[in-house]
Amino acid sequence: MHCLICFNTLHEDTTWATLFESKEEIVCESCNEKFERLDLEKHHCQRCMKPISHEVNLCGDCVAWRERMGIDPLSRNISIYSYNEDMKDLMARFKYRGDYELVKVWEQEVTQIYQHYFAGNDFTIVPIPLSEERLSERGFNQAEAIAQLIGPTQSLLIRKHSEKQSKKTKLERMRTSNPFRSKIRNAPRHILLVDDIYTTGTTLRQAGQVLLNSGAQQIFSLTLIRS
Amino acid sequence: MKSHWYLISLSLILGYLPKVIGFLSFIIFLILFRRKIIKNRLLLVLSSLTFFLPGYIIPSTFETPDIENDFITGWIEIQTHPEIKNDSIRFIGEYQGQRIYFYADSPKSPLKQGAQCYVEAEIQQPKQPTNPGSFDYRKYLASLGVSWVSYDNSFSKCANPSYLSHLYDWRDHLMSITESKFSEATVVWIKALIFGDRSDIEPELIDTFEYWGLSHLLAISGLHVGMFLSVIYFLLMKVCRLTKEQSKCIIIMIIPFYIIISGSQPPVIRAGLMAICLIVFSMFKKNTTDTIDIISIVMICMLLYNPFLLHQMAFQFSFAVTFALILSKNLLFKDHWIMISIKVSLISQLVLLPLQFYYFYYTNVMSFLFNLIYVPYFTLIAMPLLLLLMLSLVLPQPVRHVLEFLFNFINTFFIQLLQMVGEPMRSIWVIGKPHLMVVLLYFIFFILMMLFWEKGQLKKAALLGIIIIMVCYGETAIKHFTPEYSVTMLDVGQAESIIIELPYRQGIFMVDAGEEMNGEEETNYNFNHVIKPYLWSKGITEIDSLWISHFDRDHSGAMEQVIKQFEPKQLYTAPIERYYKYPGLDHIIVHEGTIVNYGDITFNVLSPTKSNKHTDANDQSIVFLLQYKQHKMLFTGDISKEVEQELVSKNSIGDIDVLKIAHHGSQTSTSKLWLQKAKPEAAIVSVGENNFYGHPHPIVIQRLKDFGINVYRSDQLGAVTLKYKDGQSTFYHYNP
Numbered sequence: 001m002h003c004l005i006c007f008n009t010l011h012e013d014t015t016w017a018t019l020f021e022s023k024e025e026i027v028c029e030s031c032n033e034k035f036e037r038l039d040l041e042k043h044h045c046q047r048c049m050k051p052i053s054h055e056v057n058l059c060g061d062c063v064a065w066r067e068r069m070g071i072d073p074l075s076r077n078i079s080i081y082s083y084n085e086d087m088k089d090l091m092a093r094f095k096y097r098g099d100y101e102l103v104k105v106w107e108q109e110v111t112q113i114y115q116h117y118f119a120g121n122d123f124t125i126v127p128i129p130l131s132e133e134r135l136s137e138r139g140f141n142q143a144e145a146i147a148q149l150i151g152p153t154q155s156l157l158i159r160k161h162s163e164k165q166s167k168k169t170k171l172e173r174m175r176t177s178n179p180f181r182s183k184i185r186n187a188p189r190h191i192l193l194v195d196d197i198y199t200t201g202t203t204l205r206q207a208g209q210v211l212l213n214s215g216a217q218q219i220f221s222l223t224l225i226r227s
Numbered sequence: 228m229k230s231h232w233y234l235i236s237l238s239l240i241l242g243y244l245p246k247v248i249g250f251l252s253f254i255i256f257l258i259l260f261r262r263k264i265i266k267n268r269l270l271l272v273l274s275s276l277t278f279f280l281p282g283y284i285i286p287s288t289f290e291t292p293d294i295e296n297d298f299i300t301g302w303i304e305i306q307t308h309p310e311i312k313n314d315s316i317r318f319i320g321e322y323q324g325q326r327i328y329f330y331a332d333s334p335k336s337p338l339k340q341g342a343q344c345y346v347e348a349e350i351q352q353p354k355q356p357t358n359p360g361s362f363d364y365r366k367y368l369a370s371l372g373v374s375w376v377s378y379d380n381s382f383s384k385c386a387n388p389s390y391l392s393h394l395y396d397w398r399d400h401l402m403s404i405t406e407s408k409f410s411e412a413t414v415v416w417i418k419a420l421i422f423g424d425r426s427d428i429e430p431e432l433i434d435t436f437e438y439w440g441l442s443h444l445l446a447i448s449g450l451h452v453g454m455f456l457s458v459i460y461f462l463l464m465k466v467c468r469l470t471k472e473q474s475k476c477i478i479i480m481i482i483p484f485y486i487i488i489s490g491s492q493p494p495v496i497r498a499g500l501m502a503i504c505l506i507v508f509s510m511f512k513k514n515t516t517d518t519i520d521i522i523s524i525v526m527i528c529m530l531l532y533n534p535f536l537l538h539q540m541a542f543q544f545s546f547a548v549t550f551a552l553i554l555s556k557n558l559l560f561k562d563h564w565i566m567i568s569i570k571v572s573l574i575s576q577l578v579l580l581p582l583q584f585y586y587f588y589y590t591n592v593m594s595f596l597f598n599l600i601y602v603p604y605f606t607l608i609a610m611p612l613l614l615l616l617m618l619s620l621v622l623p624q625p626v627r628h629v630l631e632f633l634f635n636f637i638n639t640f641f642i643q644l645l646q647m648v649g650e651p652m653r654s655i656w657v658i659g660k661p662h663l664m665v666v667l668l669y670f671i672f673f674i675l676m677m678l679f680w681e682k683g684q685l686k687k688a689a690l691l692g693i694i695i696i697m698v699c700y701g702e703t704a705i706k707h708f709t710p711e712y713s714v715t716m717l718d719v720g721q722a723e724s725i726i727i728e729l730p731y732r733q734g735i736f737m738v739d740a741g742e743e744m745n746g747e748e749e750t751n752y753n754f755n756h757v758i759k760p761y762l763w764s765k766g767i768t769e770i771d772s773l774w775i776s777h778f779d780r781d782h783s784g785a786m787e788q789v790i791k792q793f794e795p796k797q798l799y800t801a802p803i804e805r806y807y808k809y810p811g812l813d814h815i816i817v818h819e820g821t822i823v824n825y826g827d828i829t830f831n832v833l834s835p836t837k838s839n840k841h842t843d844a845n846d847q848s849i850v851f852l853l854q855y856k857q858h859k860m861l862f863t864g865d866i867s868k869e870v871e872q873e874l875v876s877k878n879s880i881g882d883i884d885v886l887k888i889a890h891h892g893s894q895t896s897t898s899k900l901w902l903q904k905a906k907p908e909a910a911i912v913s914v915g916e917n918n919f920y921g922h923p924h925p926i927v928i929q930r931l932k933d934f935g936i937n938v939y940r941s942d943q944l945g946a947v948t949l950k951y952k953d954g955q956s957t958f959y960h961y962n963p
Contacts (some may be wrong), residue, residue: 018230
């Protein structure tokens with residue numbers, strides 16, 4: 001077996017725990033150590049998981065969202081990893097160079113976090129879609145790939161083609177017109193949006209707003225990374 | 228096969244177990260490891276083969292030869308390096324496929340390892356223990372693959388010593404240099420910790436170390452090897468300025484020499500071979516070998532080379548601890564160093580517990596704390612200092628003296644500290660010799676406990692921790708489950724000690740605790756090697772009362788130790804002048820007419836009278852009738868015919884079941900009249916083999932025969948046990 005990330009031979013010393021049954025590892029120890037789990041940090045924004053100082057519960061961005069939109073369409077976002085340099089490289093490999101297999105690296109963590117925060121409630125899992133142009137360019141929707149780790153997904157949204165988010169400034173991103181449309185009129189009550197990265201939260205809020213407008217009552221989101 | 232070799236080595240060990248238990252545990256093994264074995268058919272084949280292997284490779288020397296002794300002449304090959312101890316030379320020689328342990332006087336021609344010698348020798352089978360729980364010399368030698376010993380022999384025409392023998396000569400030479408250059412106090416420790424020869428350490432100190440579970444430190448262990456190699460590696464890199472690769476190559480070459488210099492004990496061989504493997508692997512592949520594979524392969528190789536090694540205690544202890552610590556890798560890193568030391572000490576103690584019980588019948592619950600202090604002391608301070616001392620042989624004298632002073636200063640402190648603590652009785656836990664199944668059960672639960680601990684499921688781990696302690700308690704509980712009443716006459720040579728056990732441990736009584744009289748010397752041989760091991764092997768740590776018939780050394784020599792170690796509540800003696808005072812002990816004087824009841828048992832004292840008018844010490848012995856339900860046994864101490872006559876005339880004895888023959892079968896006791904009156908069915912005689920007094924006297928033996936009385940002699944039968952249940956009594960004896 002080789003590590004999915006660095007391709008080195010996986011080397012697992014036998015210990016008491018693996019005496020009777022070997023662990024099925026797919027990532028080597030050193031690659032695993034490069035991931036930074038967000039929930040291990042002490043204090044973050046209650047809504048978007050941005051690490052913030054201890055005095056406040058909401059980050060400035062989330063306060064701004066609430067002030068601007070009246071009611072924040074996004075009830076809560078949960079992210080798993082921070083966007084460090086290694087993660088950036090890995091996401092580039094996953095998204096832009098199409099290394100679909102990498103999704104398995106996060107399987108354990110994603111399902112674990114989902115179990116911890118969302119299991120038990122009747123959530124409809126909705127991945128953020130790509131526009132048709134982008135989908136044909138990439139070959140797969142990274143958000144869909146991540147969402148499928150949790151369970152069956154429903155595609156309730158359609159996305160217009162627009163410029164890549166990552167090419168825009170923060171202000172531009174927060175002000176873009178909503179690229180999403182709902183496919184249905186009666187959206188399920190509880191929705192869990194899934195995406196790869198939470199940057200400003202615009203995309204998730206736009207998608208959430210559309211679903212709220214078509215009948216959903218509460219929007220949560222699970223994102224792999226909080227940048 | 229990577230990461231799977233431990234399964235092979237495990238099945239090899241299971242192959243050594245007795246047939247039924249072996250098969251049972253092999254099946255358990257297959258079930259436990261099914262997930263690994265199913266995936267790998269080669270593994271199934273190999274582990275089954277290795278399971279059956281010991282049955283073939285352990286040669287027939289294990290079957291005891293029919294003859295007790297023999298005389299041989301012919302050529303032998305000297306297989307081990309002849310060691311000189313107390314003016315005798317000891318080595319193992321091979322004669323026509325049989326391994327013989329020779330004790331020789333200094334012969335004319337030099338004895339060297341590997342040499343062929345012409346020998347004329349009387350050989351005999353090693354002595355078997357004559358008491359339950361005693362050290363089994365025959366079994367010990369069998370564990371070395373030896374089935375004969377020779378004390379009387381002469382060697383000539385020795386030739387062709389092996390190349391190795393030069394190394395051994397060099398070792399002896401080095402040892403004699405150290406003896407001439409250092410003070411005696413230092414030499415003792417250099418010999419023990421550098422040359423692996425602890426014969427100069429005082430036996431009392433060895434006992435204290437053993438008591439605290441530290442005796443592994445007096446032998447060279449894997450830790451020492453690691454320390455030694457690190458020091459050398461450091462010197463090569465920093466002082467000689469060699470590259471990593473060069474240093475590693477040199478280390479690999481040094482290891483075999485070190486193994487020989489240090490006396491080639493199994494732990495050193497194990498550590499040396501593992502070090503070689505680890506270094507070689509690290510030079511060719513990077514970090515892809517599983518350490519557990521290395522230790523497993525080393526173990527398999529050592530056992531294939533010498534299958535008897537598995538029976539050696541040092542081998543078992545060394546491999547058990549190393550396996551456990553390697554498997555605990557994840558528990559032992561990323562933690563504070565204090566926590567790591569505590570964990571290492573705890574894991575080592577727990578994995579050794581069943582072995583400790585099996586060999587020593589007890590464990591010291593404080594051992595783990597003492598190891599925390601003394602393991603670092605020996606490996607990090609004593610060992611490096613001693614190595615420096617050895618290296619300082621080439622340095623100017625003052626340097627050597629300073630180092631020696633430093634070592635002795637520190638060492639004396641640590642050793643005296645230990646001696647000051649002494650051997651308090653309360654810190655040991657005696658459970659006796661555990662059954663093999665209990666040992667296996669313990670290991671299964673232990674492995675599961677470690678598994679849950681590593682997975683972080685601490686509640687389950689704690690529960691299993693409780694279970695493994697319960698397993699040990701279970702063993703003591705089983706030992707309490709003895710439905711018979713029994714009386715055991717131990718074989719204490721020309722002395723006497725008899726132990727009475729009520730069913731279900733309701734009462735334990737000892738009648739006499741004698742030591743042999745060896746001229747002027749007062750030894751505690753019987754207490755240390757017979758009485759204590761017997762009681763401890765049965766899990767007995769306290770006795771209810773001690774009866775001393777009279778105060779001759781062969782009846783009372785071990786009294787003090789018995790009182791201190793087994794804390795009887797009462798001491799019964801005849802009317803004497805001295806009053807014995809020990810905490811928690813009542814000294815009770817008994818005489819004609821005293822009756823002591825304890826549960827179902829009655830001690831009815833018949834002699835002496837209250838005034839105790841006899842002048843002879845033997846005649847002052849307590850005589851009492853011991854009655855348990857319908858079973859009557861008469862204890863007579865060392866009384867003579869006169870006292871027998873008195874008792875007959877007083878009409879105080881009647882039809883009894885068993886008679887303890889007075890005064891070891893001397894013809895001054897056991898008169899015809901006495902036997903006519905007592906009418907015993909059986910008689911027991913405690914007497915030493917080939918004793919100086921010629922006891923028991925043939926006339927007495929003939930007399931007993933004439934009366935049709937069965938005689939059980941400790942010199943012929945070893946320990947003799949009478950068991951009585953539901954009106955049926957049976958005699959058992961320990962010697963075959």
